[in-house]
Amino acid sequence: MSRTAQDVLEFDGLRELLRLRTTCASGRRAVNALEPGMERAALESAFALIREAAQWLRAGRELGFGALADPQGWLERIEGLGAALEPGEFLDVLSLLETAGWLRQQFREEAMNFRLLAARAAALGDFRDAHRAIRRCVLPNGEISDAASATLGRIRVSITETRDTIQKSLKQILRARHAEAGEDYVTLRNDRFVIPVRAEHRRTIPGVVHGASATGQTIFLEPFETVEANNQLVQLADDEAAEIARILRELTGQLQIIHRPLRLAAETIAELDGVFARARFARDFDAAMPEFSATNELRLQGARHPGLEDKLRKENRSIVPMTLTLGGEERVLVISGPNTGGKTVVLKTTGIAALSAQSGIPVAAERAVLPLFDRVLVDIGDEQSIAADLSTFSAHMLNLKTMLQAATPNSLVLVDEMGTGTAPEEGAALAVALLDEFRAKNCIVLATTHHDRLKTYASTTPGVVNAAVEFDEVNLRPTFRLMVGVPGGSSGIAIAKRLGIATGIIERAQSLLTPESREAADLVAYLHRSRDELDRLQRQMTSERHALDEERKKLRTEWVERQHKRIKELEAQFAVMHKRFDENVARVVEAVKERELRAQVEKTTRRKMQDIRSEAREELHAAVVETISESQADLGIQAASPDAVSADRLQPGAKIRVRGFSKPVLLRRIDGSFAEIEAGPLRMKVALDEISGVEEAAPALQSSSPARRSAAMTKST
Template sequence: MALESTRTIGLDAEPLPSKVMMSVASMMCSVGSRRILRSCATAAAPLREGSTAAGADVRSTAPDGTLAEGEGGTGRGRERSAHPALKTTSAANRVRADANVRFIRAPIRFVRTILGLCVFVNNDTRFFTLQRFTGSTSSFERRAVRPVPPPPAARGMPRKRKRDILSHMPFADEWLEVLEFPAVLEIVASFCETREGAEHARALRPFSDLAELRRAALEVEEAAALHRSGGAPSLADFRPPSAALSAARKQAPLPAAVLRRLANSIGIVEAAASSIVRRRAEAPTLAEFCASLPDLSSFRAEVDAVVDERDRIRDTASLEISRIRRRIADLENVIAEKLRRISRHPEYRRMLQFPEPTFSGERFVMAVKTDSRSRFPGLLHYTSDSGATSFMEPYAVVEITNELQSERSNERAEERRLLARLTASAARNASDMERLFAAAARLDFLSAAARFAEAYRCTFPFVSGSVLHLEEARHPLLVKMALEEGEKDGDGRPREVVPLTLTLGADYRVLVVTGPNTGGKTVALKTVGVTALMALCGLPVPAAQADVPFFDGVYADIGDEQSLEQSLSTFSSHVGRIVRILEAATPRSLVLLDELGSGTDPAEGAALGVAILEELTARRIPAVVTTHIGALKRLAYTEPAVQNAGMEFDASTLEPTYRLVVGEAGESRALQIAARLGMPAPVVSRARELIGRPERAEREAWEELQRIRRLLEKERRTLAERLKEAESDRKEAAALKRELERRLEKLREQEKKAEAAFKPGDPVYVRVLRADGVIERISKKGTATVRVHGRMLTLPLSQLEPPRGPSGN
């Protein structure tokens, strides 16, 4: 018997014939035929490579569809149909199966005629698998055909790793980790009072919607205002049970202690929300948010009515439990009285080791001397290890104790019923509780952000426009180290962190930062990136002022990612990351590149660095780049969109000052730093000798150019200051002129009023002389001749008033 080799590809594909067979079955009028055909279709669905039917391998079949020798059987006599529909256990069933074979083969031929070949597609391997019926109901014949060609765009392209795909996301974890942003979020999380608030802080990511960002930033500002005024609510006691709500949804009865914690947590959140709503004038956005939270006071009241503060079921939780507990108390009193009588009985007292009763499980027993236990009326429970004492339950309390045990069982059943009722209520309110607890985490995070802003002297950034402006920005990790060092020194004063001030996007879009090693270039780069990310998360930033555009992504290549597992060198890792940055960045992104062009041949690295900067400027992508390569410095003199900046270096002390000076290229000063770090003097001298004459000439010309630029910049600043002073003087003179004109106009108005009010012969009071007089005549110049004590005086009309007393000369 010829065997036909087959191959199955696409094990997860849905078998089309089974669906077709089911649809054909629905059209057949015979109920029995429909049932048999559906059974065939159901059994055909799971057939895959390596699957078996009645112990046979379906990958090799005979032309007639029966199992061949060596394929699940031992010879020709073992050939049989493998389909479950034809497996029979009795003669009647075999006859019925044989009769139904005709009903099976006809629709299968019909399906094969209509469909021809059924195609299975596997998206992973891009293979077709042709599957057709062989005429037998027990197996399928499968053949592999040529693969489907990939799309033209994908031909010749390597398959992208998952990391590469994720790295194209604007704020993927790769870019955040490069800038150590998770460590910054950990600082904010350390100010949280609850575990949920800290998790909320750690999960913070930049917003992709500007309206949502502004609302989040406004909430932080309002939380800071409440904190400054002392009105921020505390959530320190908020400790919700973590798995309680999921257990309640599964109808698993919650213990009384868990329900009590749920109610307490709800009460804490509601109290905090109510306190914020009452201060709506200070925090309108937060008050609106708190007012929209679900009201769970009814559930809390329900728990309070059943469970007390000690996590016990209250006696008043229900009428039944009240009745049971009263009965239990009565029975315990009866038992106690009977045991007291026994211990005081003269005959029994001599039999007892000690008069106080004790417990054996939940039953009362008396400590009886072993030699007297035969005379004590009671049941023996156990004997002490020494054998001297037998613990016996008096007959007088056995029935009463039995009744007590029954009532206690009833009590437990009633408690379970009450807890089940509360659990069902918790399940109904689970969604609202989750929302309320998420709001508590958010409120705790906002309070933590407010405390962080106060401790780190933060400002609230303005996110808008296209210009990045940072004034006296400080990296939060450096501020944290400075605060910790201040506490360690014991003086309580934090060490000063050198701030960073720069502008990007106004006169230039690319800033090339140069300077010595250990001079602070990388720290400046990370400060820019971290400040932008914090602003995009709605957080306050450690700065005097911060204007941040709404970036759609912050991409950074900082540090060394040499990988032995992936056979990546330092240069390869840098280039790979820069390639991903260039693919993802847009004109609304921020790109940060550290040590551009390093790690390879200096000439080729310089050429590649210049090309990358030209690409960034051509695509109008804002970028801050650090480098030691002179060609990148010189690009600023030919490209208007590129500006130089240098890390300041104190030549007298050979120490960096960590200050960024925009407009002036920095110097690497490798030999000076090497000497300061202890490099032997002969080695440093030899290095200076090895610097060629052309290099020295170029460096001297560069230094002279830098000196001229510094002089011109100094002169420009001087002229700018003078112009500013002149403008200030001009504005002051203009203001003084306006004030004098205003006063003059006022005097003229007063003179006109006085001229209209007085006429010759009127008695007046002269303010300047504090004396009365009489007007002799009035001139058109706003003066009057007044006789005062016999003397004629010419006075302004503004000095004259109506008489205050008897007039006199």
């Protein structure tokens, strides 16, 4: 990707939106390093990680590294031979070690739900030993602890004792000479303890002068009797500094041993901060994770330029999303329409979507399907012509020449105002020839124009498609909506009228238009009206289809409830009949007095009762099936019957789906073109074509043939 393309398409503005969503300096550097690439596996891996981060954010959680001090400086310093970090830098090291430990713990508990994030965190080193060593040596205020070494502890005890001895001696001298107010204190000069003495009393106390006050009236004197103790204190201070330096070198040496894990931890935290910045961007801008097309298809649905959207938000305005599809045979889009109508925004939105996707940044769109472009070639704006002292036309031609030389079948070409800057006829002819050349190279091309000849070219050339940015002819202002499939009018006179050009001038301009121009404008207006009507009808159809689906769902729910209620009523009726029949049989048997005859009557009666029960149950089943069939016919459910289920799958014992039943039922046996099923307490026969599927195959124990299964059932009865 050329640096020019990134500049023109405002790619760094996109990175700035990400930088604002980082939480640490290393995360900002990670965002700055984002560049377009072509490694599909690496990009898909990055987006998988961003998806998990977005899922984390959707759960109402955050992940920030605001407490992390920038590790870049000390990581570079410890690479040097004999390096020694300063005490304050060790506090920065601690912030990295503690952040790494916190991350490991955080995602250890979430490994099942956030597999990729947990894997990153698990790769962080275990720095507990280094953490303990630094904590033992460096205090929270950045000073070296007395416990850093036994030697340092002894030196500091000696320093305290020597200092106390010196101060005690000096205070005795002050008391002995009855020092006046303002001269009765001990102070330091040149790292040695001294006392203030008035200049005229200089010779009353033998000692070494270490300075005087600003007025010269007071000198600061070190009495000879404390010189040796002060010398000892200076030596102890040097010993302390040497021991601290040794401790710092030793600690730094421990860090040098784990330098690579430390750098990996810093890089991982920077990566995760960048990942969560991109996830926050996706949340804030409703951005999508792109799909990479294997067939060079470019499909953007509801796409927006994030930089423009951010600017409009700050002005309490909303952006108009765009939708377009290119690929296959149609690889060139010619966009026409009025100035200030948004043609250039279409180019920049498409370009920034490509750069975003190939940099591992979610695309500001509802959906984005993009090829992996090897180059994004742009000719937008006049900045280069101004800098190079060229005419606009010459600058565009030189840029287009370079683009033609660089273009490949995997390139995205974006050209603004193609063919401008020279005579309209020549410019249009050049534009057609250039588009033909890009088309021959099989690039995906988006070009904007005002030339009617290019609109005609797009309408008559295979693989080239017209598009328009819509202009509201009633309110005389652009709507910024992209309409693919129709050319746009320039609407120059209409815009001039809206901007307040005198009516007479507007009417004169309209009269000077050629009949062909007026006819072309009328045709474009007609196409736009037709497109608007088509869009309206499509929206209406979608709305009506949605309403119909909702009504069908409602009717189906009501139907199922009615069937359950009807089945329960039939079951209740059957239970009442069964009870009455049993009572009548009991009375008949009881009426027979003779024992043998009574036993025979009871046996015969029970056999008859079994037959009558079966007949009654069959009648109940038939009534249920008839009720269900009638209700299905009312809803038109039979019209959508599925394909028949293969006979070899319909084995007794299988759980099957039967139309009209909300849950799977048990298949008991096959009887010709009917199947006997069991649904709760009910058994019934249904036609085989009522079976819509097999939910659960028959158990191995019940996988015998239908004939054997039927025989077994008969024997058991």
